[in-house]
Amino acid sequence: MRFDTALLAETDPSVYRIDLSERLLSSADKRRAEYVAGRLCARQALHDLTHEAVALGQTAAGPPAWPAGTVGSITHSRGLAAAAVASQTSVAGLGIDAEARIPAARAHRLAPQILVESEREWLATLDSGAASEFVTTAFSLKESLFKALFPLVQRRFYFHDACLVAWDPDHGSAAIELLTTLSSHWPAGRRLAGHIAALDDHLVTLIAAPRPA
Numbered sequence: 001m002r003f004d005t006a007l008l009a010e011t012d013p014s015v016y017r018i019d020l021s022e023r024l025l026s027s028a029d030k031r032r033a034e035y036v037a038g039r040l041c042a043r044q045a046l047h048d049l050t051h052e053a054v055a056l057g058q059t060a061a062g063p064p065a066w067p068a069g070t071v072g073s074i075t076h077s078r079g080l081a082a083a084a085v086a087s088q089t090s091v092a093g094l095g096i097d098a099e100a101r102i103p104a105a106r107a108h109r110l111a112p113q114i115l116v117e118s119e120r121e122w123l124a125t126l127d128s129g130a131a132s133e134f135v136t137t138a139f140s141l142k143e144s145l146f147k148a149l150f151p152l153v154q155r156r157f158y159f160h161d162a163c164l165v166a167w168d169p170d171h172g173s174a175a176i177e178l179l180t181t182l183s184s185h186w187p188a189g190r191r192l193a194g195h196i197a198a199l200d201d202h203l204v205t206l207i208a209a210p211r212p213a
């Protein structure tokens, strides 16, 4: 969904039948608009999945409280919001993330914070256009990974705890490997497939965490 921050922020959220906590009601326009836009996307996606009007709650730890039997994820960035949902019988967790493309010079500056050594060696082989795409993808996929796994492992982990091991921008595919053991189901070495879509000036990535075999 594309949205206008100023317009969405000034509209009474009850028009959209979305409850805002006291904290959100007093938050900045940008945050309020992003929250509402994300919830609208999630509601539509849940309706498409379940054919029911279901309400989405909020947890203290950050992720939305998805209705029983479903998993999902929300992202928002610069007037763009998106949500992905699935049945819990299909996947254990979902993570979606949208990032505006990071310009090459900034990508190189941010590399030490976002990339591990093998990724930085990979980055050094790329021209500036590919470098921007690579760092944006790695950043976004790692955020998607975090959103997919946090509700399952209930612990925070960071950019150096995972590593991009395959990247095929022409086909919108990638693979990411855990470098740290997060739980018995999510040990170091575990690889997950990632999906990448280009949307104007944004990249949108998605990770679906498979159910245990």
Ligand SMILES: CC(C)(COP(=O)(O)OP(=O)(O)OC[C@H]1O[C@@H](n2cnc3c(N)ncnc32)[C@H](O)[C@@H]1OP(=O)(O)O)[C@@H](O)C(=O)NCCC(=O)NCCS
Pocket: 034, 035, 038, 061, 062, 063, 064, 073, 074, 075, 076, 077, 096, 097, 098, 142, 143, 145, 146, 147, 148, 150, 151, 157, 158, 159, 160, 161, 162
């Ligand atoms: C939580 C985090 C991933 C959100 O990403 P972001 O790019 O800042 O923001 P986005 O708009 O894409 O996503 C925000 C949405 O993520 C969801 N979210 C927040 N915390 C979450 C969590 N712990 N787990 C899953 N989803 C979460 C929420 O739906 C939130 O939107 P809402 O509050 O309006 O409902 C990010 O702030 C963060 O903490 N990153 C550090 C951890 C990390 O990425 N590690 C990399 C591991 S390899």
